[in-house]
Amino acid sequence: MKAKLFDYVERHNVIYDLSGVTKLFCFLLLTAAVMFSYDIRAIAVIMVLSLVFLRMSQIQFRQIKLMLLYVLIFLLLNFVLTFVFSPTYGTEIYGTKHVLFPIAGRYVITSEQMLYQVTKTLKYASVVPLGIIFFLSTNPSELAASINRAGVSYKAAFAFSLTLRYFPDLIRDYQDISAAQQCRGLDLSKKEKLGRRLKNILNITIPLIFSTLDRIETISNTMDLRGFGKEKKRTWYAAKPMKGNDIFALGLSLVLFLGTLAVSFFVNHDKFWNPFI
Amino acid sequence: MESNRKPVIEFRDFSFQYFSQAEPTLHDINLTIYEGEKVLVVGPSGSGKSTLGNCINGLIPFSYPGEIEGSLTVCGIETKKSSIFALSQHVGTVLQDPDGQFIGLSVGEDIAFALENECVKQGEMKEIVRKTAAMVNMDSLLNASPFELSGGQKQRVSFAGVMVHEVEALLFDEPLANLDPATGKTAIELIDQIYQDYHKTVVIIEHRLEDVLHRRIDRVIVMSEGRIVADLSPDVLMAADILKTLGIREPLYVTALKYAGVPVTEALRAGRIDTLDVAAVQNAICAWDAAQPELEKRPANESILEAAGLSYRYVEQRPILKNLNFSIEAGEMVSLVGTNGAGKSTLAKVITGICKDPEGNLRFHGEPMDSWTIHERSGKIGYVMQNPNQMICKSMIYDEVALGLKLRGMSEEEIRPRVDKALKICGLSPFRKWPISALSFGQKKRVTIASVLVLEPELIILDEPTAGQDYRHYTEIMEFLRSLNASGTTILLITHDMHLMLEYTPHAIVLHAGEILHDGTAVRALTSDEIAYKASLKVTSLYELATRAGIWDCEAFVQHFIDYERSTAR
Numbered sequence: 062m063k064a065k066l067f068d069y070v071e072r073h074n075v076i077y078d079l080s081g082v083t084k085l086f087c088f089l090l091l092t093a094a095v096m097f098s099y100d101i102r103a104i105a106v107i108m109v110l111s112l113v114f115l116r117m118s119q120i121q122f123r124q125i126k127l128m129l130l131y132v133l134i135f136l137l138l139n140f141v142l143t144f145v146f147s148p149t150y151g152t153e154i155y156g157t158k159h160v161l162f163p164i165a166g167r168y169v170i171t172s173e174q175m176l177y178q179v180t181k182t183l184k185y186a187s188v189v190p191l192g193i194i195f196f197l198s199t200n201p202s203e204l205a206a207s208i209n210r211a212g213v214s215y216k217a218a219f220a221f222s223l224t225l226r227y228f229p230d231l232i233r234d235y236q237d238i239s240a241a242q243q244c245r246g247l248d249l250s251k252k253e254k255l256g257r258r259l260k261n262i263l264n265i266t267i268p269l270i271f272s273t274l275d276r277i278e279t280i281s282n283t284m285d286l287r288g289f290g291k292e293k294k295r296t297w298y299a300a301k302p303m304k305g306n307d308i309f310a311l312g313l314s315l316v317l318f319l320g321t322l323a324v325s326f327f328v329n330h331d332k333f334w335n336p337f338i
Numbered sequence: 339m340e341s342n343r344k345p346v347i348e349f350r351d352f353s354f355q356y357f358s359q360a361e362p363t364l365h366d367i368n369l370t371i372y373e374g375e376k377v378l379v380v381g382p383s384g385s386g387k388s389t390l391g392n393c394i395n396g397l398i399p400f401s402y403p404g405e406i407e408g409s410l411t412v413c414g415i416e417t418k419k420s421s422i423f424a425l426s427q428h429v430g431t432v433l434q435d436p437d438g439q440f441i442g443l444s445v446g447e448d449i450a451f452a453l454e455n456e457c458v459k460q461g462e463m464k465e466i467v468r469k470t471a472a473m474v475n476m477d478s479l480l481n482a483s484p485f486e487l488s489g490g491q492k493q494r495v496s497f498a499g500v501m502v503h504e505v506e507a508l509l510f511d512e513p514l515a516n517l518d519p520a521t522g523k524t525a526i527e528l529i530d531q532i533y534q535d536y537h538k539t540v541v542i543i544e545h546r547l548e549d550v551l552h553r554r555i556d557r558v559i560v561m562s563e564g565r566i567v568a569d570l571s572p573d574v575l576m577a578a579d580i581l582k583t584l585g586i587r588e589p590l591y592v593t594a595l596k597y598a599g600v601p602v603t604e605a606l607r608a609g610r611i612d613t614l615d616v617a618a619v620q621n622a623i624c625a626w627d628a629a630q631p632e633l634e635k636r637p638a639n640e641s642i643l644e645a646a647g648l649s650y651r652y653v654e655q656r657p658i659l660k661n662l663n664f665s666i667e668a669g670e671m672v673s674l675v676g677t678n679g680a681g682k683s684t685l686a687k688v689i690t691g692i693c694k695d696p697e698g699n700l701r702f703h704g705e706p707m708d709s710w711t712i713h714e715r716s717g718k719i720g721y722v723m724q725n726p727n728q729m730i731c732k733s734m735i736y737d738e739v740a741l742g743l744k745l746r747g748m749s750e751e752e753i754r755p756r757v758d759k760a761l762k763i764c765g766l767s768p769f770r771k772w773p774i775s776a777l778s779f780g781q782k783k784r785v786t787i788a789s790v791l792v793l794e795p796e797l798i799i800l801d802e803p804t805a806g807q808d809y810r811h812y813t814e815i816m817e818f819l820r821s822l823n824a825s826g827t828t829i830l831l832i833t834h835d836m837h838l839m840l841e842y843t844p845h846a847i848v849l850h851a852g853e854i855l856h857d858g859t860a861v862r863a864l865t866s867d868e869i870a871y872k873a874s875l876k877v878t879s880l881y882e883l884a885t886r887a888g889i890w891d892c893e894a895f896v897q898h899f900i901d902y903e904r905s906t907a908r
Contacts, residue, residue, distance in 0.1 A: 202443040226443055229485060238728050240692040243712050245789065246745040264741075267731040275727060279438035284821050285401055287499065288455040291423045296452035296457050298467065299443075319771040 069201055076118035079310055080301040081199045081207030087314040088195045094321040096189050099336035101180045103321045108187035110317070115190040118198050125193055136182050143178055144168075151177035157337040173337060199278050201225050206297035215295050223280070231273065238268050343372040346507050346539045347394055351408035359404075363389045365564045367408075372625075373506070376533055376540045378550050381561030382585040382808040383582070390561065391511050391543045396425035413506055426452070430500025434512035436492035437484070439499075445471065445487070446480040449498045470498045473536070474528065488678065490521035494528065501532070507539040509533070514546050515806050518677060518834040520874040526552045545808045546880060548582070548589035551610050560584065572609025577602050585810035587837070591883040594899055595619055598626035611879050616886045623887045628710065632900035639667040640703070642797055642828050643689070647698035650688050658684045659696070660852040666845075668703075668796070671820070671829045672859060673839045676849035677874040682832050686799050691715040692844060702797075716742070720790035724802040726782035729789070735761070735777075736770050739789045760792040763822065780811045784818070797828045804835060816842050836864055836875060840900060848873045861900070865893045 070076075076084075091111070095104050141321075143150075146169055151160045151174030159172040199207065205222035209215045243249060247261050325332055349369040349699055355362035364386050364512060371377050381387040392398040400422045410417045413428040433439045442448030446467050453463045471477040474494040481765050484492060491511075493513065500508065514522040530553035533540045544550050551572055559576050560568035562584050570578060579602070581588040590609050595602055600622045603685050607613040648662040659681050687693040690698065693714040700707045702718060723729050733740040739760055743753045761767050764784040769777070774785060783803065790798060803819065804812045814834075820842060823829050831843060839846055839860040846860035850872045856863050863869050866883045884895040 168877065181769045200516060202447055222443060224440065226441060226484070230437070234728065237723065240687065240690075241721055241729050242731070243692060244690050244716045244719075244791070245742040246713055246716050247747070248713065261745075264731040268728050270850070271727045271730070272725060276438055279433060279435050282397060282401060283439040283441060284431060284451075285397065285422050286395055286426055286433075287452040288423050288426055289451070291455050292457055294457055295454050296460060298447045298454055298460065298463055300460065 069199075070121075070124070071200070072119055072198075074117065074119055075306060076114060077198045078301075078304075078306065079198075080303055081203040082210045082300075082309050083303065083310050084195045084199055084306040085207045088191050088308055090193055090314040090318045092188050094318040095184050097332070097333045098321045098325055099177075099180055099184075100321070100329060101176065101183065102334065104154060104183045104187055106179060107317060107321075108183055110196075111187050111190040114194055118194050120193065120197050123273050124197065128193065129189075132186075137183060139185070140178055143181065144174070149172060150174065154333055155337045159337065166227055176336070200299060202299035203297075203301060206300035207296075209297065210300070216290065220288075227276070227280075230276070231269075234272055235265065235269055238272075239265050241319055250304050256321050279301065343374075345370045345411075346373050346375075346413055347371040347541070348411045349393075349408070350410070352393070352410050353407040354389065354398060354404055356402060356404040360501075362403075363564050364393070367566060369559065369566060369569070371507075371539060371541060373539055374537060375552070375556050376530075377542070377557050377559060378547075378555045379541065379559045379561060380545055380547050380586055382545065382810055384563075385584075386564040387543050387545075387561045388511060389564075391431070391473070391509055391541070393506075394425075394509055394541070396420065396422040400583050424811040426500075426505075427503055428505055429509055429534070430503065430505040430508045431511065432493070432496050432500055432511045432513060434515040436489050436496055436516060439496050440484045440492050443477055443483060445482050445484075445495050448484075448495050449502060451499060452502050462615050466502055470502050471495075473501060473532065488521070489517055490524060493517065493521075493525055497528065497532065501536075502738040505538065507541065510540070510542045510544075512544055512806075513542065514544055514549055518874045519549075519836050520871070522546075523552055523876055526550060530554070537700045545586060547586060551589065552696055554610065560586070573604050573607050573613070574609075576608040577604045579605070585808060585811040589879060590837075590899075591879040594596075594623070594880055594883055595904075597902055598622045604717065606800045614883075614886075616883070620887045623883070624889060627884075627889055627895050627898055630902060633901050639669055641701075641716040642667045642668040642670075642703060643830075644701040644704070645698065646701075646702060648688070648696055649698055650684060650693060650696040652693075657690055658852050660689065661698070662854055664847055664854060664857050666828060666830065668828055669823070669826060671823045671831070671843050672845045672847060673831045673833050673843040674847050674849065675833060675839060675863070675873055675875065676855070679735055680849040680873070681852045682849055683801070686721065686801065686830075686832060689715075689799065690719055690721045716795075717793055718795055718797065720793060720795035720798040722783075722786050722790050722798065722800045722803070724805055726779070726786045729786045730774055730782065733773055735766060735772050735774055735785055738774060738785055739792050742789060742793045756794075760788040763791060763825075764788040764818070780807070780814055783815060787818075787822075791822075791827075795827070797830065797831065798822075799830045801832045802834065803831060804833075804838060812838075836878060840864055840878060840896070841903070848875075859897075861893055861896045865896055 091107055095107050098104060120289060148169065152171055154177060155173040155175060161170045161172060161175070163164060163169045205218045208221060209218035237248065242265055249261055253261065329335070349367040352364065352367040353362050354364040367390070379387045379390060389398065392402065394412060396417055398404060399406055399418060406418050412425055413849070415424065417425060417427070440448055441451060450463050452468060468477055471480060474497050476491065476494050476498060513525050513529065517525060529540060529542065532538060533819055542550055558570055558572055559566055560580065567584070568575065568578065568580055576588065576592050588884040591614070592602060592608055593610065600619045602608050606615050606618060643666040645662050645664050647658050648659060650659040651657040674682050674685065684693060685783045688696045691710060709716070712859055730738055731739060736757060740753050740757045743756060761770050764787055766784055766788060772788050774782065776784065807815065816838065819829055833836065833839060843860050846856065846863045847854060848856035848863050848869055852871060855872055856869045864875060864878045867877060870877045878896060880896045880899055881892050889895050
């Protein structure tokens with residue numbers, strides 16, 4: 062059985078060949094930039110770039126189809142709900158009111174509200190391709206190394222790697238246990254009432270915990286015997302060394318980050334870009 | 339002469355007691371293992387052999403605390419004053435579970451693990467990993483993930499993982515426990531190759547004596563109840579006749595020699611079948627074989643489970659089971675064997691209804707089972723998993739056994755007599771009010787069998803019922819299953835264990851790549867090179883003995899051995 066937590070496919074292109082640390086930092090920098098700024102121009106630049114990067118990474122559409130669908134639903138819901146709960150927030154921020162058309166009572170569609178909501182939606186939307194790139198184009202083996210180099214202690218970072226390693230085993234154990242319990246008459250199908258079903262699932266969880274504890278003992282003994290935790294630092298077999306492209310990518314992200322800040326501080330003198338005054 | 343050699347591991351009046359236990363686990367151990375020796379430590383479960391190993395690698399006292407008396411030095415280092423890390427530079431330990439100890443996400447990473455922990459630079463590390471992987475022939479698979487590897491390959495990786503250091507000694511803790519016979523044989527050959535090529539001191543802890551003796555061993559240390567009771571060369575050990583009383587299985591060919599009335603002496607060199615002086619015993623064996631009566635075949639019974647053209651595939655995948663045709667008679671005890679991935683567990687899942695809608699026909703007492711739900715099947719066919727910890731979900735024995743009936747909505751008055759009956763059959767009546775945590779592995783196994791028996795199935799499928807058990811517990815579990823079988827329950831055993839096949843199941847179904855390779859006697863499966871090879875089994879040493887003694891019908895010889903053992907030895 063080839064169950065894996067991430068559907069990592071080995072490829073070689075500019076994005077895949079970047080070091081995991083680079084991708085992590087670029088992701089963090091660009092995310093911070095779009096999260097800080099409410100200037101649709103800056104956000105649009107990053108949005109377009111992140112789509113270009115996604116394209117460059119050659120990640121297939123079918124790999125991310127489901128994830129994109131969820132994101133789309135979330136964004137749509139968020140857009141509608143923002144309007145339902147605070148239809149006048151845009152006018153409060155920008156201090157003007159250009160009515161496009163009224164609906165009913167305080168529900169009036171204004172240019173200000175639309176600008177605010179479109180900006181906010183773009184903010185979320187531009188982060189998604191960046192996140193996808195980081196998680197899908199980084200070899201799972203390298204993730205722990207990247208997290209460690211980003212300043213997280215190596216023990217915590219390695220726990221992440223162990224999770225990736227043993228999660229599929231856990232799923233297989235769960236399936237086996239569930240099969241055996243069903244053979245004893247445990248009903249997990251939808252025919253059973255929800256309350257009973259939850260109770261039945263508990264009957265699987267207990268053996269799962271015990272067999273997992275057995276596994277943990279082996280793992281921790283192995284790690285002890287092979288010197289885990291001996292030194293304050295550790296090196297990583299799977300870490301990718303930094304190359305010219307990494308420096309360039311980090312530089313680009315830093316420029317975009319600082320540029321966004323600069324636009325807010327020196328051009329707009331505010332987090333918000335206000336075209337209405 | 340001995341004093342010239344350099345001791346690598348030296349126990350002096352050594353005793354150890356776990357803090358969690360009332361009695362010491364090791365008593366007065368005096369043992370010296372010299373540089374370049376290859377030593378086997380055998381003993382039944384609970385004899386302290388694993389504890390002995392854990393003392394050598396430092397897990398004791400650093401991970402499992404306890405009180406040490408006396409002294410243990412490893413490469414001149416007093417272990418209790420050292421650390422696991424320091425000791426791991428001298429002794430490389432391979433634990434018994436090749437899957438559990440594979441911590442990396444790829445082969446290269448797993449081998450590199452110890453180097454990473456020592457902050458070895460990446461370039462140097464990759465070089466060492468490549469070289470070490472080549473020692474165990476895994477260098478072409480450095481990027482493979484553990485999910486793509488077989489058990490034997492994972493074990494090779496764990497060998498390499500401890501050999502990245504220039505260790506003086508290698509310690510193997512039950513290296514055969516999770517492997518099929520053919521892979522186990524390869525593992526023993528690989529250990530021997532490492533021993534010869536790299537001149538390491540090797541300590542193997544294992545209770546499967548015959549399998550380890552496939553290759554040369556210098557000394558066998560026999561342990562029982564925390565003490566060393568023998569320290570002999572294999573040839574002397576076979577002559578000493580102490581194994582059976584200690585609950586360790588002696589090699590089958592040695593047992594055969596004894597049945598044939600041959601006095602086993604050191605001069606026979608019976609330590610390994612390769613060195614056995616066959617010429618000296620040939621006449622006795624042939625005479626014994628000729629004197630054995632041919633037993634009549636049991637009359638055929640009505641079929642309980644019958645498959646016709648049975649195929650199964652998971653969604654959009656190549657078929658796992660291809661056009662299976664077989665029949666199991668009511669009252670039979672059958673083994674289902676084959677390599678990992680041959681389709682054994684899928685077949686069990688199809689029979690129990692977990693895998694739904696196979697192609698072809700499956701009949702129970704002649705009745706088609708197609709429309710039966712898992713629930714309906716569970717009243718007729720029971721399924722017992724390999725690891726009891728994966729089945730037990732209640733804390734009290736009574737509740738665990740009663741669970742299946744409670745789930746069927748039966749009243750307490752109906753449940754009680756049925757649970758009592760199941761507990762009685764399984765010899766668990768005295769424990770009915772006990773918590774399960776107080777039971778041994780074998781007893782837990784019985785609880786899981788009782789919890790399936792209580793549903794009164796006519797057929798029970800057991801997955802590896804004796805995995806990881808020593809000879810005594812193995813016999814206990816198997817004799818219990820035999821008595822269950824004698825009282826009318828049909829039993830289907832999924833197993834790798836050749837002794838089990840040979841001794842307990844006259845009928846064996848061998849699967850290979852989803853097809854039936856052999857459906858006939860177990861003796862046949864274990865005396866045919868072709869079947870054994872494809873199914874990752876080993877031909878039994880009895881077959882080898884018979885061949886070398888010049889017996890022409892080896893299959894009959896093996897059958898005679900089993901019949902004889904059944905009629906006289908028990």
